[in-house]
Amino acid sequence: MIDILGEFPAMKIGELREFKKSIDGSFSEFTGEYGEAIEGFFDPLLWFLVWFEKLLLATPWPIILLIVGSLAWAGSRSIKIASGAILAFIAIGYFGMWEDTMSTLAIVSVATLICIFIGIPMGILMARSKYAQTLVTPLLDIMQTIPAFVYLIPVVMLLGIGKVPGLIAVCIYALPPVVRLTNLGIRLVSKEALEAADAFGASYSQRLFGVQIPLALPNIFAGINQTIMMALSMVVIASMIGVAGLGVPVLRSISNQYLALGLLNGLAIVALAIIFDRVTQEYGKRLQKHRHGDHS
């Protein structure tokens, strides 16, 4: 009796070892069996990522500056933000971080695209069905809170070191916001607007694409914005498993205590984050301009 109170009745050390071993063993087996097939499945993704990175690197820098400037302008309609973006890229280039920045840009863009393609339909599904919501919500919680290193282990075991596992790690971390906010946005669409659609005989898709998604768009956009931010914040961790980009020099400066190198590359990530954030936020605001009438 006293014994039980003294120490937590844990598994015996031997049993625990066996338990862990069996999990490790079966996963290794799974890896051996299906590793190649799964790698093959991700090949098109790798191909696209490499192609996009090469494209960015091969494009002459003035053209990239022009594209950055015009995209920033198209998104924000603000001279300040567009010129700020161009200046930031000039500084990045001037301090010798151009190539790493292009690599980071490539992986962040591809990761964001993947998250949008997976996340928005998932959010729609969650908004449509209560069961999907109760099922997916804890999954999203896990994805957001589990330490990245933990899911890096099986990913690396399965796919080795390289761009694709890095991309997957980034996506796992960055996917939840776009799913959550798509779900939320659709659920927040006013009942009156939906009832009107129903009363006029709208079909499910007319309702979804004509009313729910357009009205949820500002929220969906906030989700995309958060997804981009989170993807950027994963860059350093992704570089630990072989993703090129601004994270690599940061890692190097941690192990060698290079203050200036770490700072510069860190600031470059910050600059990218701010540009992405401001441009998408301004765009999001423009999307819901119609909600604030000038009628008083």
Next chain:
Amino acid sequence: MSDIAISIKGLYKIFGKRPKKMVEYVKDGMSKADLLDKHNHVLGLKDINIDIPAHKISVIMGLSGSGKSTLIRHINRLIEPTSGNIDVYGKDVLSMSKVELREFRRHQTSMVFQKFGLHVHKTVAENVAYGLVIQGISLDQAKKDSHKWLERVGLDGFEDYYPAQLSGGMQQRVGLARALATDADILLMDEAFSALDPLIRADMQDILLDLQQDLHKTIVFITHDLDEALRIGDSIAILRDGEVIQQGNPQDIILKPDDDYIVDFIQEINRGRVINIKSIMNKGKTVEGPSFHQSSVLENVLTAVVDSDNHAANVVDDNNEIIGSIHLQEIATAIAKPAVKSNININYK
């Protein structure tokens, strides 16, 4: 009598987990309060039987919680009944498949909402064209087709505004134009003007009555405002706690209220301005004195009747033929408020 457009028979609606079972209890006489206390189900509608005539304005009136908004949503099946029948021009609405129901909503009914239900991300013109777009017409064509309705409600020039830029009254005009644009015969108006301030409301009532003169739609109009009901209704049904307690034409309801609840309800109205001489005249009798058209209200004939020698007047129809007469005494009786017999038991829930 005119044709029946919508026929509702034995309609029950109970909210809760096992509504079907609860219907039996209610049919056996269980009250709304007991149903809530003992079984935790809410009685929404109880044995509703209404025939709604075609091409007329039928008002369904009741206080909040009386089930009137629930009732109107049964007509286009935005709410599924627990039991009962709803026929629209002889077609059983409840047996329609999803696709049939969609077609029914697209072409036969349209709806105007209390909170407008406009799509804030669309312009006024796009909102008005919405019903047509849902029918499968291209947006450009739909905008063209629906433009006359936009003009008709006085929104010409506001095509490219967003709803948030308009006042409440103008937003509801958009709602009305949207409902008219589909050419559906049945117009369901759920407290359509209740959110508007009194002047704008009167304005909208005028627009509606004016439109109705040309269009002859079958309008089901929900309101909690008796003045509004009397003003626009060709017939009125009064709903209380999910039950119809009286239906008839407005004159009947004021002159022959069925129970104390309705008596109390009609206390505050200006009887002299609502009751017309036709409804209180003595048929066929002719008197010496002035003549008035049958639709004149008491207030307008009172002075002349008082001044006349016999304190009486004749009632004439559209062809100026005398169809009856009235005396001062009858006018006075009609204007006097009916006594409320027992004020204590009236439940406003």
